[in-house]
Structure formats: structure tokens, C-alpha cells
Amino acid sequence: MKPFLTRIAVASAALLGSLLVAGCGGGASADTTPAIKISSVKVFGDSLQDSGTFGYKFTVQSPDNLIYAERIAANYGQTLCNFFVFTGTTFAANTAKTGCTNFAIGGGRITYTGAGGAANPLNVGTQMATYASAAGYTASDLVIIDGGGNDAADLVGAYLAIPKDGAQSYSALLGTLLTPAQIGAALQGGAATVAQIGGTYMTALADKFAAQIKASVLDKGATHVIVMNVPDVTITPRFQMVLDSIAQASGGGSAGATARAQSQALFQGWMTAFNTELAAKFAGNDSVIVVDFYKGIQDEVASPAQFGLSNVKTPACPITGLGSDGLPVYDFPSCTAAALSAAPPAGVSGGANWWKSYAFSDSFHPTPYGHQLTQQLIAKSLATKGWL
Amino acid sequence: MKTKLLPGAVAAVAALVASCGALAQSAGSIVVYGGAVQINPKVDSGDLTAPSLPGTKVDVKKASQVAGGITYYWTDNISIDLPLSLPFKHDVVGAGAIDGVGKLGTVKALPITLLAQYRFGEANSMFRPFVGAGLTYGYFFKPRATAALSGITGGTPSNPTTLSMKSRMGTTLELGGAVNVTRDWSASLSVTKTFIKTTGSLSTGQTIETTLDPVSIKFGIGYRF
Numbered sequence: 001m002k003p004f005l006t007r008i009a010v011a012s013a014a015l016l017g018s019l020l021v022a023g024c025g026g027g028a029s030a031d032t033t034p035a036i037k038i039s040s041v042k043v044f045g046d047s048l049q050d051s052g053t054f055g056y057k058f059t060v061q062s063p064d065n066l067i068y069a070e071r072i073a074a075n076y077g078q079t080l081c082n083f084f085v086f087t088g089t090t091f092a093a094n095t096a097k098t099g100c101t102n103f104a105i106g107g108g109r110i111t112y113t114g115a116g117g118a119a120n121p122l123n124v125g126t127q128m129a130t131y132a133s134a135a136g137y138t139a140s141d142l143v144i145i146d147g148g149g150n151d152a153a154d155l156v157g158a159y160l161a162i163p164k165d166g167a168q169s170y171s172a173l174l175g176t177l178l179t180p181a182q183i184g185a186a187l188q189g190g191a192a193t194v195a196q197i198g199g200t201y202m203t204a205l206a207d208k209f210a211a212q213i214k215a216s217v218l219d220k221g222a223t224h225v226i227v228m229n230v231p232d233v234t235i236t237p238r239f240q241m242v243l244d245s246i247a248q249a250s251g252g253g254s255a256g257a258t259a260r261a262q263s264q265a266l267f268q269g270w271m272t273a274f275n276t277e278l279a280a281k282f283a284g285n286d287s288v289i290v291v292d293f294y295k296g297i298q299d300e301v302a303s304p305a306q307f308g309l310s311n312v313k314t315p316a317c318p319i320t321g322l323g324s325d326g327l328p329v330y331d332f333p334s335c336t337a338a339a340l341s342a343a344p345p346a347g348v349s350g351g352a353n354w355w356k357s358y359a360f361s362d363s364f365h366p367t368p369y370g371h372q373l374t375q376q377l378i379a380k381s382l383a384t385k386g387w388l
Numbered sequence: 389m390k391t392k393l394l395p396g397a398v399a400a401v402a403a404l405v406a407s408c409g410a411l412a413q414s415a416g417s418i419v420v421y422g423g424a425v426q427i428n429p430k431v432d433s434g435d436l437t438a439p440s441l442p443g444t445k446v447d448v449k450k451a452s453q454v455a456g457g458i459t460y461y462w463t464d465n466i467s468i469d470l471p472l473s474l475p476f477k478h479d480v481v482g483a484g485a486i487d488g489v490g491k492l493g494t495v496k497a498l499p500i501t502l503l504a505q506y507r508f509g510e511a512n513s514m515f516r517p518f519v520g521a522g523l524t525y526g527y528f529f530k531p532r533a534t535a536a537l538s539g540i541t542g543g544t545p546s547n548p549t550t551l552s553m554k555s556r557m558g559t560t561l562e563l564g565g566a567v568n569v570t571r572d573w574s575a576s577l578s579v580t581k582t583f584i585k586t587t588g589s590l591s592t593g594q595t596i597e598t599t600l601d602p603v604s605i606k607f608g609i610g611y612r613f
Contacts, residue, residue: 030493030533030548060510074544075535107562160418308439372542373439380441383489383557388539 034388037369038076038224039144040181042099042126043069045146045228047106047365048374051082053091055333058365060316060355062337065368069102071375072226075388076142083119083131088262091121099345110209110362111151111176112299124209128216137222144378144386146293147227148274151205153233153364155198156267157325160242162194170194173345177204195266199273213288223287224387226378231293236263238363241327253291289381296377300370301358308357309372310348315362316355318339330362335370411529413612414511414570417464421576422456427476427602429510433483434597435548436590443538445484446492446588446596451476456608466513469520469562471501471606473528480551480588486547493533493551499582500525503562518578520562525598528583530555542590550591554572558584564606572612580604 043049047058049069057067070080081100084091094100094279096139104274105122112122121127137143158170167187174183178201185199217225233239246263247256275294282288301312320329341352348354363365382388402416413419433445455473477498482489503522509515533550543549564578581603588596 026588028531028533028550028552030535030538030546030550032535032538032545034535034539035490071542073543074546075539077545177552207521260514306438306440306442376542379536380486380489382540383486383536386490388538 039140041073043102043105046083046108049104050106051102068371068374125212136220143225146231210281297339310357312359316358417461419459419610421608423608425455428604432599434595441485447483449479467505492537495531498527503558554587563601
């Protein structure tokens with residue numbers, strides 16, 4: 001009995017000892033395998049998702065400053081490059097680097113009304129159709145689509161121009177989706193209906209976008225599709241300045257503040273109309289995640305510290321001039337990480353890293369960290385869906 | 389593993405119970421036992437510090453493992469118990485603002501416990517309920533993060549976010565009963581509650597205070613030497 005007891009004691013001690021030793025090397029590790037295998041990421045949209053059509057990205061320039069679509073691609077071990085290049089007048093296929101699957105172009109819109117019309121790949125629908133005409137999708141394709149932000153900005157601009165141009169640009173833009181009868185009735189109905197028809201337009205815009213996504217992406221076999229809704233552009237520095245000028249034009253003070261708040265609520269209502277319709281169009285569709293970008297950036301601006309942001313009002317890039325609309329102009333190619341780090345503005349914290357906690361690079365686009373926060377927002381939806 | 393083990397163990401006890409009468413858990417006895425333990429953390433998570441989505445919390449799921457231990461009878465009624473087990477592997481999942489994102493990682497836990505027990509009844513009683521109290525050192529190691537954790541914290545496969553959990557001391561209370569099946573063989577079942585907190589950390593710098601307070605159910609068959 002005694003030797004057996006001794007053996008048990010020794011064995012127990014050895015077991016405990018080995019467990020402790022095993023634990024000592026217990027460094028943290030990560031299993032980076034996503035829940036689903038994605039072998040290609042296709043991107044369609046505007047400047048927020050443009051990997052370099054114009055030779056730069058719409059954020060602070062640096063080789064390691066990835067935009068959110070690139071960060072999501074990286075989560076699946078994929079990289080992105082721009083399918084289109086800007087020739088100076090038009091967009092051509094990228095021949096310097098082939099096999100690129102990011103079709104997004106800065107300035108992209110759901111409805112682009114400039115030169116080239118519907119065939120111009122500045123129409124996000126045309127980007128999607130360009131890929132769909134060449135190839136279909138498989139279950140290992142991830143598709144990331146955004147659009148509508150520039151359309152919303154156009155609508156706000158046209159609405160604000162009504163006193164100057166007699167509603168010419170407003171009715172022209174509305175006319176791309178609504179009937180002359182609808183527009184005529186609204187414009188004659190007074191301020192309330194003039195404002196209301198903006199929401200009608202945005203709802204029709206969402207219908208158009210959803211139909212394009214269905215025809216060129218879902219019907220072509222895509223089963224993993226991320227659709228970004230329209231972010232609240234009224235909280236960008238650019239639109240804050242626009243709203244400030246509305247307050248000023250209304251005489252400032254409390255009257256100005258009221259006018260400012262009313263205008264912001266109106267524009268937000270339009271974007272919400274778009275987002276509500278977009279969400280309804282894809283409700284219950286198991287192949288689509290609609291990411292609430294609108295609320296995501298609202299949350300960030302409402303509680304910056306919670307998101308590690310030190311400044312959500314001032315663009316990090318320097319102002320390089322004034323535009324014809326009287327708003328500051330920025331220059332992305334010269335707004336490099338090195339340039340910003342070399343010249344911290346007076347009073348900022350973080351030393352050379354000061355700009356890394358700013359939300360906006362110029363007055364309308366996020367910094368690389370802003371992109372990271374958006375990537376995290378998307379990743380949360382992906383993980384919840386079981387795709388990451 | 390556990391599902392195979394338990395029916396077998398139950399059958400063994402039943403056979404032993406049928407075989408003969410009972411004796412002894414008396415002063416000086418050393419009982420070595422083996423069985424299984426399930427640890428079920430009752431998590432009360434704090435919020436992950438910034439930068440994070442407001443209200444980001446975690447939950448730690450239950451885990452089971454083969455286990456055993458050594459009980460030394462100081463007197464007929466007072467015993468000292470040292471449970472031993474292989475490490476438990478717990479899933480850490482998102483909760484609060486990130487409820488639904490699923491598994492953020494796994495962490496191995498090796499609770500090192502020393503209990504003082506008081507056993508009611510006589511040394512040769514057939515059934516002896518007991519209570520215990522002691523200290524537990526929760527040793528957490530080999531945390532392994534998932535792609536989902538990297539995703540929601542801005543990590544990438546080349547620079548993944550990892551997590552860790554701080555090992556901490558806690559207190560444990562126990563309530564159980566032992567059946568003396570034969571002179572040397574016994575079976576016991578106990579429930580323990582451990583009061584223990586930990587601090588989780590991410591390689592991206594955030595921390596989260598988490599109360600684990602697990603309830604464990606332990607079943608064992610012992611042999612007296």
C-alpha cells in the first residue's frame with residue numbers, strides 16, 4: 001500500500017508541476033482564420049472606398065494607411081487595388097496593375113449627372129455593371145458597396161441654391177428620378193413641400209440603388225454583400241460650416257440656432273429616408289448586411305473619447321485655398337503622414353501622432369483612424385452574421 | 389470525454405453500492421479521487437475601456453474537464469482537500485454592445501484550490517455531507533484570440549489583436565456529500581462557489597474588469613489508502 005501511495009503522491013505532484021510549467025509558456029496567441037473563406041473582395045462606391053483611382057486615397061497619404069474597405073479585405077487576408085485609373089479626362093482600366101477588384105471612384109454617385117452620363121463609372125451602378133458584364137460571383141467573394149453620400153450632398157447643395165437659381169438645379173436633380181408633375185406640385189406647394197420632396201427623392205434613390213445591387217450583384221451570384229448606408233454628412237466639418245452659414249444668414253443668435261437645427265434635421269431626415277428604404281429593400285436577405293454607417297459616425301462624433309478620438313471637428317489636413325462656394329479646399333496628395341507628423345498644430349497632444357486621433361482628414365473624409373473605426377463597425381456586423 | 393466517462397462512473401458506483409456495506413473516512417486517511425468537474429462562470433462584466441463601442445462587455449462560457457484530487461483526513465471530521473485537474477478551456481464571447489459577435493477567444497484556466505472541509509456524521513457513516521471553505525488561485529494562460537476579436541478591434545491577420553486574463557486569488561465555498569461505498573471506496577458530489585475577479589487586457593490597450601464567480605459541480609470516485 002505504501003509504495004502505491006508514494007507513487008500517487010509523486011504522480012500528483014508531477015501532474016501539478018507539469019501543468020504549472022505548461023502554463024508558464026502561456027503567451028497570448030491569435031487564430032486569424034475567419035469564420036468563412038473569402039478569396040476575393042469586390043468594391044464599388046465613392047471616395048470613401050477608392051483605393052487610388054486618382055493616384056491617391058481620400059485620406060492622409062501613407063503606404064500603410066488603409067481605407068476601411070482595404071482593412072476589411074485584410075481581415076480575410078486579401079488586398080485591394082484600383083480597377084480604374086483617371087486619365088485626366090476620363091476613367092480607363094488600370095493597366096499598370098491588373099486583376100484589381102476595387103471599382104470605387106472618388107466622386108462616385110448613385111446618380112451622376114455630369115459628362116458621360118449613365119455610362120460614366122462615376123455612377124456606382126455602372127461600376128457594378130462593368131464587373132457583372134465580365135464575370136459573376138461565387139460564395140467566396142465578398143462585396144463591399146457604398147453610395148449615396150455624394151448624392152445627399154448634391155441634394156443639400158441644390159436645395160440651398162434655390163434662392164439663387166430659382167430652384168433650377170434642385171428641380172433638375174429631382175428630375176433624374178421624379179416626374180415633372182411631382183416636382184411641379186412640390187415646388188408650388190410652399191416651403192414644406194419643397195423640403196418634403198427631398199425625402200421622396202432620397203427614397204427613390206435608395207430604390208434605384210437597391211435595384212442595381214440586385215441586378216448586378218445579387219442576381220449574379222454574390223452571397224456575401226456588405227451595403228453601407230449613407231453616413232450622416234451633416235456632422236462633417238464641411239456641412240458644419242454650411243450649417244453655420246445658415247445660422248448666420250438667419251441673423252445668428254437663437255434665431256440662427258433654430259434655423260441651423262431645422263436645416264440639419266431636414267437633411268438628416270432625407271438621409272434617414274434613404275437609409276430606411278435601403279434597409280427595407282434588403283430586410284430578410286441572408287446574402288446582404290446593411291451596415292448602419294449613419295449611426296456609426298454619429299456615435300463617434302457624439303462621444304469622441306469613447307472611440308479614442310481627440311478631435312471630431314477640425315480636419316487634420318491643412319487648408320490649401322478657398323473653393324468657389326467659399327468653403328476651404330484641401331489637397332490630399334500633399335497631405336502625407338510625414339508632413340502632418342512634422343508639423344503638429346499648436347496646442348495638440350500626441351506629438352507627431354497628433355493627427356492619428358483626429359476623425360476627419362479633410363472636411364468631408366475620415367482619417368486613417370476614422371477608417372479603422374468604420375472597419376471595426378463593419379467587422380461587428382460581419383462577426384454577428386457569422387462571416388468573420 | 390465527459391459524456392463517456394459519467395455513465396461508466398455511475399455504473400461503477402452502482403456496482404459498488406450493491407456489493408457490500410460501508411466503512412471509513414477516519415483520521416489519517418488519504419483519499420485519492422478521480423472524476424469530472426464542470427465550471428460555470430457567473431460573469432458580471434464591466435465595460436471595456438476606450439477606445440471601444442460604449443457598453444462592450446464579455447461573457448465566459450462553462451467548461452468541463454476530467455479532474456480529481458487528494459483528501460487528507462486530519463481528524464474524523466476535518467479534512468483538507470486538494471482538487472487537481474487538467475486545465476479548463478473557456479470560450480470568451482461578446483456581450484453588451486457586442487452581443488452576438490460570438491467567440492472572441494479561448495482562455496485556459498487552472499484553478500488551484502485548497503479547501504478545509506468539515507464532514508458531518510461518524511467516520512463509518514454511509515452518507516456524510518460536508519461543507520468546505522478555502523482559497524483558489526485562478527491561473528489563466530494560453531489565451532487564443534479569434535479573427536472576430538481582431539476585426540472588431542481594428543487588428544489584421546498580420547497584426548492580430550490578442551487578449552490576456554490576469555491570474556487572481558479568490559475564495560471558495562463548498563457544499564457536498566460523500567457516500568462510503570465500501571471500506572476503501574467512496575463517491576462524492578460537491579458544488580463549489582468561487583469568488584474571483586480578473587482583468588482582461590487586449591493587445592490594443594483596452595482592459596475590462598470582470599467578475600467570474602464560477603459555480604462548479606464536481607463528481608468523483610475515491611479510494612482510501
